Amino acid sequence: MSTPDIVVGVSGGVDSSVAALMLVQQGLPVAGLFMQNWADDGSGHCRAEDDRRDAVAVCGRLGIPFHFRDFSSEYWEGVFEHFLAEYAAGRTPNPDVLCNREVKFKHFLEAARDLGAERIATGHYAQVDQHRGRWRLLRGADRGKDQSYFLHQLGQEQLAATLFPIGHLEKSQLRRIARDAGLQTHAKKDSTGICFIGERDFREFLGQYLPARRGEIRDPDDQVIATHPGVFYFTLGQREGLNIGGVRGRPAAPWFVVGKDVARNILYVDQGHDSAYLQSNWLRSEPMHWISGAPPATEFECSAQTRYRQPDEPCTVRVRDDGTLDVHFAGPQRAVTPGQSLVLYDGMECLGGAVIAATNAPLERRLGAPPSP
CATH class of the missing domain: 2.40.30.10 (Translation factors)
Known part of the structure; x- marks a missing residue:
């Protein structure tokens, strides 16, 4: 098996599939690597095995080697433990940012180099170029899909070794390219939400690690409105899941989370999407x-x-x-x-x-x- 110049992170989705396709079409020595970042917890919500099968099929269609690495322990230590600590402190973390920094552009990059590759490629909607002697991270051409927000922790070393082959494409173009190339992922639904939660209820998932602790829901004037199962289950601006019925003397308008007092386990709410609070x-x-x-x-x-x-x-x-x-x-x-x-x-x-x-x-x-x- 020849040594690849580039290892593509193949996730089993259409974006990474087309990223690999475009590099193959350029005649570059390419291999695919599937990262398993979350161990199957038996809930039935983990799609990793289905995604892995799709990634294998895409690599087979393109005629490139397929590799697999299990980064679930690295993900747990570098991403998930921080995720839990932030929620326990009443904050709202962004695990995708940490996953990119700690796994995809650290452990994945190291694994690619172990395979003899000089560079990695991913299916992110972003672009990279060199300007006046330094590497720049640029937005993807499809503003609605641009993922530079989640890549902002990358530095010069990572960008120098990274390709974003689909960053110049619109999503509609990309699906057409995948269909024309006969890639089975061309119509696959985009993944949404936090990868390790999947389709399950967020509060139910978080409750496995941060047990419910009931407290008061108050308005900004400290009047008790209702009760909640734990302030860490909620984030600012949230409307869903408050379970506040009709409140005497208040208009029939939706309530939104406007503050959290973690020390006293109090959730503050107000009416109106654009509340001053x-x-x-x-x-x-x-x-x-x-x-x-x-x-x-x-x-x-x-x-x-x-x-x-x-x-x-x-x-x-x-x-x-x-x-x-x-x-x-x-x-x-x-x-x-x-x-x-x-x-x-x-x-x-x-x-x-x-x-x-x-x-x-x-x-x-x-x-x-x-x-x-």
């Missing part, structure tokens, strides 16, 4: 990861996303001495959530990102967030 125009981040290795300046203007698929939001960034950021937005932002990722952009270029630590939303200030400058 969900609004903030400032955040402080944890230490920032810069893709280029350094910030463009100690203070500058750019755009930001505080959640995936959010429109670009103009902001002013100030880099603090400890590497954290103060970010001021031009307009109010809804439900900016500690534990989620702040990702900065200069046009198409992703500058990097950091975990959101605090905001100046009204209840967060009351519950102890640092004051905005």
